[in-house]
Each structure stands twice: as structure tokens, then as C-alpha cells.
Amino acid sequence: MAPNMVEPKDPIVAALKKDVLDTVAPNICHGTVRLDPSEGALFYKDGNSESRYLDFTSGALKDEDIQRLVEASERATFGRNNEDVLDESYRKAWKMDISQFASQFDVSKTGILDIVHDQLLHYSKSTKNLEAHLYKLNVYGPGSFFKPHVDTPRSDKLFATLVVVLPTVHAGGNLLLGENGALLNFDSAKQVYDPEAKAPRVAFVAFYSDIEHQVLPVESGYRVTLTYNLHFSEFDGPLMLKSLSSASFTTVLKSFATAIASPSILPKGGALGFGLLYRYPIDPKNTNLREFTGALKGNDALLRAVCKVLGLEPSVKILYSGPSGDKFLSDEVTDGEDISDLYGDGVPLKKKMRDAGGKLVVGYGDSASSSFKLPVVWVTQPSKMVTTDIAYMAYGNEASLAFMYGDLVLVATFPPYRQRVQHLKENFPQVLPKKILEDIEEVLKDFPGEDEEEEEEDSDEDYDGYY
Ligand SMILES: O=C(O)CCC(=O)C(=O)O
Numbered sequence: 213m214a215p216n217m218v219e220p221k222d223p224i225v226a227a228l229k230k231d232v233l234d235t236v237a238p239n240i241c242h243g244t245v246r247l248d249p250s251e252g253a254l255f256y257k258d259g260n261s262e263s264r265y266l267d268f269t270s271g272a273l274k275d276e277d278i279q280r281l282v283e284a285s286e287r288a289t290f291g292r293n294n295e296d297v298l299d300e301s302y303r304k305a306w307k308m309d310i311s312q313f314a315s316q317f318d319v320s321k322t323g324i325l326d327i328v329h330d331q332l333l334h335y336s337k338s339t340k341n342l343e344a345h346l347y348k349l350n351v352y353g354p355g356s357f358f359k360p361h362v363d364t365p366r367s368d369k370l371f372a373t374l375v376v377v378l379p380t381v382h383a384g385g386n387l388l389l390g391e392n393g394a395l396l397n398f399d400s401a402k403q404v405y406d407p408e409a410k411a412p413r414v415a416f417v418a419f420y421s422d423i424e425h426q427v428l429p430v431e432s433g434y435r436v437t438l439t440y441n442l443h444f445s446e447f448d449g450p451l452m453l454k455s456l457s458s459a460s461f462t463t464v465l466k467s468f469a470t471a472i473a474s475p476s477i478l479p480k481g482g483a484l485g486f487g488l489l490y491r492y493p494i495d496p497k498n499t500n501l502r503e504f505t506g507a508l509k510g511n512d513a514l515l516r517a518v519c520k521v522l523g524l525e526p527s528v529k530i531l532y533s534g535p536s537g538d539k540f541l542s543d544e545v546t547d548g549e550d551i552s553d554l555y556g557d558g559v560p561l562k563k564k565m566r567d568a569g570g571k572l573v574v575g576y577g578d579s580a581s582s583s584f585k586l587p588v589v590w591v592t593q594p595s596k597m598v599t600t601d602i603a604y605m606a607y608g609n610e611a612s613l614a615f616m617y618g619d620l621v622l623v624a625t626f627p628p629y630r631q632r633v634q635h636l637k638e639n640f641p642q643v644l645p646k647k648i649l650e651d652i653e654e655v656l657k658d659f660p661g662e663d664e665e666e667e668e669e670d671s672d673e674d675y676d677g678y679y
């Protein structure tokens with residue numbers, strides 16, 4: 213491990229890390245909604261291009277009726293290493309493309325999207341709206357399943373996945389979210405009938421698309437689902453404004469404020485770095501993160517929101533790792549092949565990074581002796597250090613070359629001590645205990661003034677034989 217990757221030794225950084233990691237922002241949501249009797253029909257074309265329909269509100273659908281739908285469907289493939297494959301040891305199910313069916317069920321009228329927006333965009337920009345793009349109809353008969361995978365990003369607008377389970381009599385086919393269902397074991401078969409109203413209803417679950425999920429084998433009957441890709445919409449209309457006050461937000465805010473008030477952490481300034489918890493769709497050939505318009509997910513979004521409020525200018529970056537162990541922060545994602553060329557002799561990466569406005573990451577104790585160097589305290593570890601394999605997902609729900617999930621980092625500027633505590637005192641006197649405010653005043657008495665903090669740029673040092 214390179215020296216700048218060591219665990220934070222400073223107890224205040226360690227406490228900040230703990231608070232950041234302990235926070236649980238919502239990343240999934242689920243529930244049921246009533247299926248209006250006038251909206252229960254599914255029309256589809258059978259093998260002879262004849263139209264047929266099933267009524268999911270009748271409560272009287274028989275397995276034979278659904279078998280006809282199966283006959284009109286295709287066996288479901290999935291994406292493995294950029295190839296679309298049919299492998300029934302991995303996915304055994306049937307699917308129908310949207311050109312083959314029309315469903316009366318209209319998710320935009322159900323209120324589901326409001327719930328999803330509230331949960332999955334909890335701490336993100338309130339100007340983002342979500343649109344549901346119907347993707348497939350899936351049918352699972354007895355013994356059908358879909359092993360663990362993530363949903364392939366076919367666009368950088370992909371944020372989350374919504375699965376709607378239509379009411380049919382079946383057992384099994386639980387949807388597990390997270391590794392082995394660590395986040396949720398969704399037994400939708402038990403939810404698609406409302407015992408009080410004695411009526412069928414639909415069950416839904418939404419989750420960030422990079423979260424691993426699987427469908428357990430169906431034991432009996434047929435499980436029919438509609439899947440939707442939830443994208444950011446272009447429309448930035450009036451939206452509910454989210455209040456950012458919550459217990460998690462306050463805890464993390466206080467922890468950051470304590471770090472800001474600590475003179476032992478980057479007294480001359482630098483940046484705090486965080487490995488993001490979720491993955492984001494990026495174009496592996498050409499992405500400029502300065503134009504990263506997507507919203508962050510769950511905890512990542514909370515972190516960015518707290519940094520913003522505290523004036524720590526957060527930005528999303530990619531962390532490159534050079535062959536000699538050098539780490540660079542950049543806004544630009546470069547074509548994988550290009551990067552492996554760069555790895556050939558290892559030398560041009562530094563030049564390339566400098567040309568692209570990147571920064572050389574230096575360690576905790578170092579100071580920025582040139583504007584190319586950035587001292588970073590990694591509060592939470594970046595999960596991948598080498599970008600040639602930017603999280604290629606071996607198992608996706610579709611083959612795709614255009615986009616992939618990237619492991620990104622969040623970097624928050626951490627101004628020199630005097631400057632950052634000034635901001636804190638002016639804007640957030642209430643989040644710091646009185647004792648800490650007094651300590652700040654004590655430290656400031658002996659602290660070098662802004663002028664003395666400035667360092668000469670030793671630009672020569674960066675031209676140490678690399679050019
Ligand atoms: O049908 C489901 O429950 C989920 C299907 C799925 O994960 C997918 O199509 O990617």
C-alpha cells in the first residue's frame with residue numbers, strides 16, 4: 213500500500229470515517245399498490261401475431277393462461293463480458309420486449325415514483341427528476357431464477373431499477389438485494405394479494421442499479437414482472453424541495469465540523485478523499501467528470517451534501533494509479549487501451565495527467581509544494597486503484613460496451629486552517645461545542661497568518677526527468 217493510503221491515524225479523521233461509514237442512507241424501497249380494475253390488462257402478440265390479453269385484476273388467472281404468454285415469449289438471455297448469452301444455469305426465465313406487449317398498468321399514475329424519488333434521491337439535488345422507462349416483461353415459471361448480477365448501464369442517465377410484480381398466484385421467486393440478500397429478501401409472492409380488500413395488488417421494489425440482485429427459484433405458479441430503468445429526466449421542473457435535516461445528516465455534519473476545527477489535519481490545506489460506496493455509469497472511452505450531471509446515490513449523496521453545506525467544495529473524480537505507485541486525481545476518464553499504453557513505460561501518465569489538469573496525490577504529512585500536487589487525507593478508502601479494469605461487470609442483465617460502472621472518488625477541498633475555521637465560525641457556530649470554539653480561538657493566536665502559510669512553488673521538482 214502506498215504511504216498515502218494508510219488508515220487515518222488522526223483520531224478525529226478516524227471518528228469522521230466511522231461516522232461516514234456508519235451512516236445508512238436509503239438505497240432501496242419497496243411496497244405495494246392497489247391495481248385498479250380498469251388497469252389490469254396486459255395485451256401481447258402470440259407466435260401467430262394474434263393479439264391476446266390477460267387480466268391481472270380478475271383474480272382468476274390460471275397457470276394455463278400464463279403458459280400462453282410464455283409461449284409467446286423468448287428465453288431470457290443476459291450479458292456476460294459484453295456478450296449476450298443464453299445460459300440457463302445462470303438465468304432461467306422468459307422475457308418479452310416492449311415491442312411485443314402493452315400493459316394498462318401505468319406506473320406514473322401510481323405514486324410509486326414519488327416514493328422512489330423521495331427515498332433514492334434523498335440527499336441529492338432536488339432539481340433531479342426520475343423517469344421510468346419500461347424495459348422488459350419477465351415471466352418465471354416453476355424452477356425459473358436469475359442468479360446474482362447488476363443491471364447493465366446502457367446510458368449514463370441510468371440511476372435505479374424498478375421491478376413491479378404483477379398479481380399471480382405463485383410461491384418462491386424472492387428477489388434478493390445485496391450479496392445473498394443482505395439488503396432485502398423480497399418475498400413478493402406473499403404481497404400480491406391484499407387480504408383485507410380481498411383483491412390482487414402489485415408489489416414493487418426499486419434499488420440503485422449497481423446493487424447486486426438475484427431472483428430465487430419459483431416453487432410453484434408463475435411470477436410475472438415488469439422491469440423499468442429509472443433515468444434522470446431532462447426536465448428540471450419544480451420539484452419537492454428536500455429538507456436536509458435528518459439525524460444522519462447532523463451526525464456527519466458535526467463530525468466534519470470537528471475535523472475542520474482540528475489544526476492537526478492538513479493545517480496548510482489540501483483535500484479530504486472518500487471512496488464512493490456506489491458505482492456510476494461512465495463512458496469508458498471519454499467522460500469528463502466536470503460535466504458529471506448525475507445525482508450521487510444514498511450515502512455518497514449525503515457526503516456530498518454535507519461537504520457543500522460546509523463550503524468544502526466537493527467534486528467527483530477518478531483516481532488513476534501509475535505503475536510506480538503514483539496516484540493521480542483527474543476529471544477525465546480515458547479509453548482503457550490508451551491507459552494500458554501509458555502503463556507501458558509508465559512515464560507519460562504523469563505528463564498526461566498534468567496536461568489534463570489532474571493532480572498528483574501526495575500524502576498526509578506532505579504539503580503542496582506545487583499546484584500539481586494535492587495532499588489528500590483519505591477518510592474512506594477508494595475501492596479500486598487501477599483504472600484499466602474500471603469495474604467491468606462480468607454479469608449484467610444485458611451486454612453493453614458503451615457504458616460501464618466506474619469506481620469513483622469524492623474529493624472535498626480542505627482549505628488551510630485559518631480560512632476553514634473562519635468559515636465555520638461565521639456559518640456554523642451552533643454545530644460546535646463551546647469548548648471546541650474556545651480551543652479554535654486559542655490555536656488561532658499562535659497560528660501562522662495567511663501570508664506566512666503561502667509556499668513558494670517549486671515547479672522544477674515536477675519536471676524531474678519526466679519530460
Ligand atoms: O424480474 C425480476 O424480478 C428482476 C429481473 C432482473 O433482475 C433483470 O431483468 O435484470
Ligand SMILES: [Fe+2]
Pocket residue numbers: 361362363425609
Ligand atoms: Fe436485474
